[in-house]
Amino acid sequence: AQKVTQAQTEISVVEKEDVTLDCVYETRDTTYYLFWYKQPPSGELVFLIRRNSFDEQNEISGRYSWNFQKSTSSFNFTITASQVVDSAVYFCALSSNAGNMLTFGGGTRLMVKP
């Protein structure tokens, strides 16, 4: 069985602050894939990033960056200089080549105040 834990259920920051969303995963598979999705108030989940288990390089995309560490089974997401439009629920998810479908964490609700 696989599991994704997002310990932070809700985070509130003031605009321009940096914020890190934590994600810890469990799997017995050696080949797996990690994802982050954003769910704005409109409801649809928006794909942000995918990493496979063989690629531990960190990634930066504009104000977003991701830190993947297999040693701690973590895939954390940092937003630099947060903006009000970043307010949403963020989900971390895991799937594997062993046929396990996408397993989502409980989500972290991020509120960015002006």
Add this chain to the structure above:
Amino acid sequence: ETGVTQTPRHLVMGMTNKKSLKCEQHLGHNAMYWYKQSAKKPLELMFVYSLEERVENNSVPSRFSPECPNSSHLFLHLHTLQPEDSALYLCASSQDGASYNEQFFGPGTRLTVL
């Protein structure tokens, strides 16, 4: 229309009603999914279709009945639901059923069962 669309966006039904949720994807994908998102549980995968064949059914009660007439359309037929079935029902699609593919989500149908 682009992406993944879902109708209706909101639905209120009694426990004895029969209704259907519709999902349509305009991405040329071959796999489609139904998820349930409720306040108290993480996103739960309900059904997976790949090339119009059901490949996953996560022990969903028989009062939920999926139908996939072609690779672009997915339905969820509802009958004799319970109040605890009230939730946001999300449809998603991906290139195929491979676990590494990102999924594209619709905006969801907010279902309330009275």
